[in-house]
Amino acid sequence: MFVAEAAMLKDALRELKNLSLYFQRDSASVVDAMTQIKVAQDRLLALKETEGKSLKKVVSEFKATSKFRRVDICTNDNDQVKFNNLKLQFHQSLIDNICRRFPATTLLQAAEVLNPQSWPTDVVQLALFGDTEISQLSKSLGFSSIDIADIIFEYSTFKKGCAAGQKLKKLMNLLSVYPISSAVCERGFSQMNLQQTSLRNSLCVETLSSLLMISVNGPPLVHWNPRRYVLSWLQAGHRSALDKITGVARKPHECTLSQKLFL
Numbered sequence: 001m002f003v004a005e006a007a008m009l010k011d012a013l014r015e016l017k018n019l020s021l022y023f024q025r026d027s028a029s030v031v032d033a034m035t036q037i038k039v040a041q042d043r044l045l046a047l048k049e050t051e052g053k054s055l056k057k058v059v060s061e062f063k064a065t066s067k068f069r070r071v072d073i074c075t076n077d078n079d080q081v082k083f084n085n086l087k088l089q090f091h092q093s094l095i096d097n098i099c100r101r102f103p104a105t106t107l108l109q110a111a112e113v114l115n116p117q118s119w120p121t122d123v124v125q126l127a128l129f130g131d132t133e134i135s136q137l138s139k140s141l142g143f144s145s146i147d148i149a150d151i152i153f154e155y156s157t158f159k160k161g162c163a164a165g166q167k168l169k170k171l172m173n174l175l176s177v178y179p180i181s182s183a184v185c186e187r188g189f190s191q192m193n194l195q196q197t198s199l200r201n202s203l204c205v206e207t208l209s210s211l212l213m214i215s216v217n218g219p220p221l222v223h224w225n226p227r228r229y230v231l232s233w234l235q236a237g238h239r240s241a242l243d244k245i246t247g248v249a250r251k252p253h254e255c256t257l258s259q260k261l262f263l
Helices: 002-023 030-049 053-065 079-101 106-114 123-128 131-140 145-159 166-176 183-195 205-217 227-235
Strands: none
Touching: 002 030, 002 053, 002 079, 030 079, 030 106, 030 166, 106 131, 106 166, 131 145, 131 166, 145 166, 183 205
């Protein structure tokens, strides 16, 4: 019973992990968020009735050898019934929690029509599909009536496989600005904790803001060429690492009596 429950939990966590990783991406947007949520719900719904990858492995090994990983498994007559009821309740609870956590708001439902995966396969249904939602989105973002008509026309050609028009692209770019999760904010706070540590607690706001701008938005260090920045620093009159040391020379460090005991 316990082994089967652990395998069931692993299968469910795998689906939740995929959904969580999607929301942590920089490319996550309101356009395809609803599709990803529905995919996770459908897969959890399927796990209610069928066996997942890990659970299937446990069940097949148990049926063949009455063991799992060379360990004997003891079962009772009503264990199967109890486990089936638990599996139904567990997965239904996960589905309900996802529905409450990600309600189908007007914005998510309207933006979903821009995702080709949500389009109907029937040509007749596809012809007028999404026009109402595109009009609502355009109005909420301040487009004029003339621009809305052009966007709907460009959306019709977009559904035919053509590239998105200029005004439709503008609408999609505006929608991509909407934050879909708090992952970006959390990464920003993590970077701030890495920059302002207990040993660097006197950084002014301007310096910390500049460091965060570089660490959050800057390219990886292997792709960064510092040459022009070094030249700019030297041309501004700052010292370089090859300049001769000036000022009062440091006194030579002498060991104390207690330190000499370790020599």
